[in-house]
Amino acid sequence: MHPKSANRLAGFGTSIFSEISALAARYQAINLGQGFPDFAGPAFLKDAACSAINADLNQYAPSTGLPTLRAAIARTWERHSKVSVDPDAEITVTSGATEAMFATIMALINPGDEVLIFEPFYDSYPPNVLMAGGIPRYIRLHEPRWEVDFAQVRAAITPQTKAIILNTPHNPTGKVWSRTELSQLAAIAIEHDLLVISDEVYDRLVFEDYQHCSIATLPDMWERTVTISSTGKTFSVTGWKIGYAIAPNSLTEAIRRVHQFVTFASATPLQAAAVVGLNAGEPYERQLLQFYNARREQLVKVLRDAGLYVLPPQGTYFVMADIRDLGWDNDAEFCRYLISEIGVAAIPPSAFYHDGYQSGMVRFCFAKKPETIAAAAEKLKQLGSRS
Incomplete structure (x- = not known):
């Protein structure tokens, strides 16, 4: 940091999301890390935004x-x-x-x-x-x-x-x-x-x-x-x-x-x-939940097929998967390997502990197109071949 930076910034590094996304872009990895959809928002909502702009709001x-x-x-x-x-x-x-x-x-x-x-x-x-x-x-x-x-x-x-x-x-x-x-x-x-x-x-x-x-x-x-x-x-x-x-x-x-x-x-x-x-109310919300539940089930199966222990999430659009059976005990090292060698990005949750605690798990996001998750599945098959 610049020597004149405020002291309150001491200890604030770059967000783990920025680091992982940059690595994913560098290696052209499938990004199941950062929590944002890779599909379009609802057309009726985008149309409403355009209408508001055209109405000079x-x-x-x-x-x-x-x-x-x-x-x-x-x-x-x-x-x-x-x-x-x-x-x-x-x-x-x-x-x-x-x-x-x-x-x-x-x-x-x-x-x-x-x-x-x-x-x-x-x-x-x-x-x-x-x-x-x-x-x-x-x-x-x-x-x-x-x-x-x-x-x-x-x-x-x-x-x-x-x-x-x-x-x-x-x-x-x-x-x-x-x-x-x-x-x-x-x-x-x-x-x-x-x-x-x-x-x-x-x-x-x-x-x-x-x-x-x-x-x-x-x-x-x-x-x-x-x-x-x-x-x-x-x-x-x-x-x-x-x-x-x-x-x-x-x-x-x-x-x-x-x-x-x-x-x-x-x-x-x-x-x-x-x-x-x-x-839009309940009809939209029911449709949203069905949509995400299908992605949830898809990703849980993909991760289990790749040899990871997964407890299906109760909510959100994230899945935590245990990497210890694959021989890893450091989540950040595993995520860097996963990006550079396998071609899939995930987030190391040690970044979400004040002392860098290792839970033995990594976080994947299923707010993705079915074809994105399917493409990740093909790459994740390589995990079982690691010596």
């Missing part, structure tokens, strides 16, 4: 988001949670869930405040806490089923603990927190008067008999919870970066004070198109 939106979008978010939230929310006072539209997370942490965390983070974690959480002057405290989910030890959660709490970051459905593991687990976490938050920042961007991608539950809807949790989500995953338009935060008015006011000085407002025509997407 191209100037600043209100900083809090288009009223029509906030209303659509409120309707969607109530349809799924059976809880009403005030679109004017309790919803803020942001430039993706990543900005919503940053604005929330900057709004609520003071220097010296401790924040509990479950690991493996989405990689923006610790830097956000650190930039706010907070102190991350880590609690490990235990593989292979990514179980929570609530005794460890309680042991991590100190008088300085202010918040817990929750992610369900969970990236990278695919875990969907059960209502029982959420109730236990809620009891701890209430007992110790903690905030909960809940990242729920994959809430529409939950498979089999698993059910997504927003912790904000549990008894006595609304007033202490910020729920963060996004339209990018639901509508396969991750580059649009239309996210949002749902929170009680007192927390929303704080989030909005930060948001106005980060991006002020997100792209107006894309917000207008997101309204059309959300209004």
